[in-house]
Amino acid sequence: MSLTPRPAAAPEGSGRHGHGGGRRGGGPETARRPPRRRALRWSAIVLAVVILGTASAGYLYYEHLNGNIHKGRRTGADDSKAQRTRPNAAGQTPLNILLIGSDSRNSDANVALGGSRDNRGNPPLGDVQMLIHLSADRRSAAMVSIPRDTRVDIPECEDPGTGKSYPATNDIINTSLARGGAGCTLATWENLTGVYIDHWMTIDFAGVVRMADAIGGVEVCVNQNVWDRSTPSQRGGSGLKLRAGRKKVQGVQALQWLRTRHAWGSDLMRARAQHMYLNSMLRTLRQQSVFTDTGRLTDLAEAATRSLTVSEEIGTVKKLYDLGMELKSVPSDRITSVTMPSVEDPLNGQHVVPDKAGADRMWRMLRDDVPFDGNGGETKKKGQAEPARTPSTDAARLGVLVQNATRSAAEAAVPGRARAIGQVLVRHGYARAGTDTSAAVSADRTLVRYPSADLEGDAQAVAKALGIPAGQVERSTDVSGVTVVVGADWRTGTAYPKKSAPRAGDLPSNSDALNGSDTSPCMDVYKPYRW
Template sequence: MSAESTPEPAIPGESGTTGRHRVRGSRRKPRNRGRGVLVMAWTAAGIVVLGGTGAGYLYFKLNGNIKSVDIDSALGTDRPVKVDNGSENILVLGSDTRSGTNQKLGGGPDDGSARSDTAMVVHVYEGHKKASVVSIPRDTVIDRPECTDAKGGTHDAASGVMFNSAYTTGGAACAVKTVESLSGVRMDHYLEVDFSGFQTLIDELGGVEVTTTKAIKDDDSHLDLKAGTHQLDGEQALGLVRTRHGVGDGSDLGRIQLQQAFMKALINQVKSVDLFGNPKKLYDLANTATRTVTTDSDLGSVNSLMSFASGLKGIGSSDMHMVTMPVQYDPANPNRVIVREAQAEQVWTALKEDRAIPESATEGTATGEADGVVSAG
């Protein structure tokens, strides 16, 4: 069916949901280590600039920057059925690698390990004019499936573990397997970005303008913002998307709300910059983006990314509906959340059927109480 013959799904307005309060005094002391970055930054910015890097002498350098993982081979055929309705699902992760520059930005030991603290399922609707973004909280308690990593190693299933343990255990392939098991939705592509690349990308864009409705101060993420409008540089932007206890109830859910607001501001910033009128800025952004990103093997070349970009760069911030996977605080541990199964099923069914996510899917779910603290410009 053509895009012209299928109505574009509506983007629901924000619902007046309220979250449950955590038990006072039972919250963990936030760990002084790196948090997941807003990985959609690369989708919104890096991918866009690749569309202008067709010059032959740049191709081989940029192509050589890209790292890819053959997820399809690792996962085999035991996966959800690929829905052929013109839509695409992309799992976007933020990695916290414990080595080099990332160790300085993220904190923690320089042990070479990697974690993923930010995960988003980006659903691009048929026609590629609108998208829904579903954030999956890292602290969600799940049953992790058995999985095979990209090197052929197998990892046993585990019950009652945190969602982000999948990436730590088996890397990208295990993360994709876990998301597909959790949602029943086939992931068509995979994108991953790291801390240092995110910070550099924001600086090369000239910063991003956001407005805060209240002061945000978080020594762990090196963030100190008064209420008002700010042009955030890379370090400040990284602090904003990392801060956990600087806003709301101090949970990962509040941080997700900040990340979603920042994503919209970033998309607006990208559209306001005359990239094609400044070849050096265009090259610097493309070079940073390709060095920062890890993709699935189908996107592991400049040509593939350029083709992919043509289907995303027309989507503006007003065309994106952003939600958090429906969860509630875990009665057994207020520092964790558990899936609200019936409402989560509404979300995943909507994506499988290429429909807008209904407002009823997120009504009454835990939010982190940070909604409205940050807005675009």
């Protein structure tokens, strides 16, 4: 900065550009800017600094939120037998997200909230497992729970962090999380249901508390005073203590509600209580001005990104926000919560297995994107038909392998099924049809699988000969030629059983369906836990 005194002002009337008014050196004097122009210039500079500063702060905060998110591999299994649902007439496909509640006690916060300090350091179990299904047209949604003590086939999985491999096994579904993480749980669901799952999310005890606090309370209801505590006959309990009626729960009390099992009488009723909470939470968020209240939105974003671990494809704030907006767009009366139909496990009375008829109907509705509610008010648009392909090989020369996959969690395999269906194929001209006896496999539904595009037409022709629907023909790297997988849905007869297409709202009676707009449900309390 120059410290030279400013020259005296020119006398009134003297010319600024005349000979007497020039600077030393004879050059013309630069014109002074009027005060108004200087003010405008400085205002523009200040405004630019404010805008740039705000944008930078916004970008840094966005990156901070992204940094909060923990990510993992989508699946922990090498091969999935689930196929994406075909696009509808508008080219849209459904979206399936698996939500897993972990009982991890690998932090001070989780030990304090979950108790059971002896389990610190043990692999976490997936005690809450719920599939969120958004229809292709985004006009309806479903939330489907599987009880944690359901015995299922768990495929071979690999832990993406350690590289440790876990062999396939038959066990209760909550143990899948400990066999390679959320990707293994996703693969287990896909193998059980045949539903392709796009993403997963996990949340632990501390995450539930953070999210519940950020939301500001969710209304729940009990018909009697409840206190879920240890009793002489049953140790443990969530600690939930509420008086009868409608109450708002948040923070630790919200976690207690979601974890309560003994006071409701069973795991199935715990799923019902969780559905009631989530339906109420969605209604609460709709009623709040979350997306116009910067403070609330910031609190929710901070809590969500710190609380969730997600599959890597949705590991950004924008993608999570977009998912939330898609779910928000579904009307409450088009959201249906259900629990997989189940029956007592014949091998262990403390466990359950899928009720085959009811569960299969539910899985088919998800695969075919049939709404779980009947409130659509219009006929569902059918998906685009898959064009038929021309077989590349004469039936007499085509090698076809038939596998007996009729074993399920509830029933043993039916002896001789592969041979019986192979003989049907021989009668249809497939003289080289043979039986695969190399390994015991299981599948809930019958499939025709093929390894490469050149065999697609042959696989379709085999399916047609057996009466198997075209939607059950799929490409898979798990086979070396056209393979018929005779599933648990075809245990008898030589003609594939025909099933009528499910209709909107045609749920099994034992699925305990709740509609998202229904505010009347209230939990009954098992007598030992009343006070």
